Amino acid sequence: MTASPDTALVLFSGGQDSTVCLAWALTRFSRVETVGFDYGQRHAVELAVRPILRERISGLRKEWADRLGDDHVVKLDALAAMSETALTRDMQIEIAENGLPTTFVPGRNLIFLSFAAALAYRRGAKHLVAGMGEADYSGYPDCRDETIKSMQAALNLGMERDFTIHTPLMRIDKAGTFALARDIGGEPLLDLVIEATHSCYLGDRVHRHDWGYGCGTCPACKLRADGFARFVQEK
Numbered sequence: 272m273t274a275s276p277d278t279a280l281v282l283f284s285g286g287q288d289s290t291v292c293l294a295w296a297l298t299r300f301s302r303v304e305t306v307g308f309d310y311g312q313r314h315a316v317e318l319a320v321r322p323i324l325r326e327r328i329s330g331l332r333k334e335w336a337d338r339l340g341d342d343h344v345v346k347l348d349a350l351a352a353m354s355e356t357a358l359t360r361d362m363q364i365e366i367a368e369n370g371l372p373t374t375f376v377p378g379r380n381l382i383f384l385s386f387a388a389a390l391a392y393r394r395g396a397k398h399l400v401a402g403m404g405e406a407d408y409s410g411y412p413d414c415r416d417e418t419i420k421s422m423q424a425a426l427n428l429g430m431e432r433d434f435t436i437h438t439p440l441m442r443i444d445k446a447g448t449f450a451l452a453r454d455i456g457g458e459p460l461l462d463l464v465i466e467a468t469h470s471c472y473l474g475d476r477v478h479r480h481d482w483g484y485g486c487g488t489c490p491a492c493k494l495r496a497d498g499f500a501r502f503v504q505e506k
């Protein structure tokens with residue numbers, strides 16, 4: 272199968288960022304598929320909200336429902352088995368001695384992009400859409416623009432393809448991501464992002480804040496709460 276310039280594969284975790292990326296892709300490409308990765312993450316609730324989000328985002332616009340194609344979940348047991356981080360093991364979320372947060376899973380985004388490209392190759396998708404960004408850069412070297420661009424070059428060389436990796440949030444912080452959701456889909460998309468996406472590292476879907484569900488104290492919750500507060504101030 273040759274790659275279709277109208278088809279995109281979105282790395283869709285069920286979090287705020289990747290949900291906004293999915294909406295972004297649905298406004299641009301006539302066929303949009305999604306892929307999620309199961310790597311034993313402690314916040315596996317992310318995976319549980321994915322089908323709900325897909326269904327609800329389709330309900331926002333008929334055009335989006337027509338464009339949204341298959342969903343794929345790839346189990347990465349090997350990554351789960353070799354990871355010793357706060358996201359896959361029950362350990363404190365903090366800054367480790369190497370200066371990186373203990374939530375850093377070495378190689379994770381590189382592995383995700385490799386599997387996504389292998390899937391895109393088979394599905395005939397030219398475009399990969401991913402939510403990595405530098406603005407809220409929490410010290411993750413695999414979110415850097417240079418990393419993504421290098422990965423795109425390596426994948427195209429190694430697969431003899433012409434993939435384009437889109438990272439619409441590369442320069443946008445969490446406040447900007449809420450604003451982008453509203454720009455793309457108005458209040459209904461913004462409400463969906465707040466209500467149904469999941470960011471909390473601890474998988475808390477019990478405590479509801481104005482910015483959505485979460486424990487309120489883990490780094491992901493703090494980032495989201497802070498971003499929402501700035502978004503509300505600016506709007």
Ligand code: ZN
Pocket residue numbers: 470471472473474475485486487488489490491492493
């Ligand atoms: Zn949390």
